[in-house]
Amino acid sequence: MQPAETYKTQIVPIEIEYGNNVYKGEGRPIASSCHDGVCFELDLTLNDQHLGIIRCTDNGWQLEKLNDPGLANAIGEEIKLWYS
Numbered sequence: 001m002q003p004a005e006t007y008k009t010q011i012v013p014i015e016i017e018y019g020n021n022v023y024k025g026e027g028r029p030i031a032s033s034c035h036d037g038v039c040f041e042l043d044l045t046l047n048d049q050h051l052g053i054i055r056c057t058d059n060g061w062q063l064e065k066l067n068d069p070g071l072a073n074a075i076g077e078e079i080k081l082w083y084s
Helices: 069-083
Strands: 012-018 021-029 041-046 049-057 060-063
Touching (some): 012 041, 021 069, 049 069, 060 069
Antiparallel strands (some): 021 041, 049 060
């Protein structure tokens, strides 16, 4: 396992299937959202499309440019798994 400080700067690879679609891309951690080796905001690009910032909130994951809470939470779960 890598040191926690390294996690803060690493790009998070994302590949999920949701609603019969495959989404593949990356999340770039936003340093100001990172603590204890985990980042809670990432700049997200999937399928070569920039989707904006995904954030972990008290009400689940939210994605500013996409109004699909299910997809945001599916992406968030992939991010969460990467950090665990």
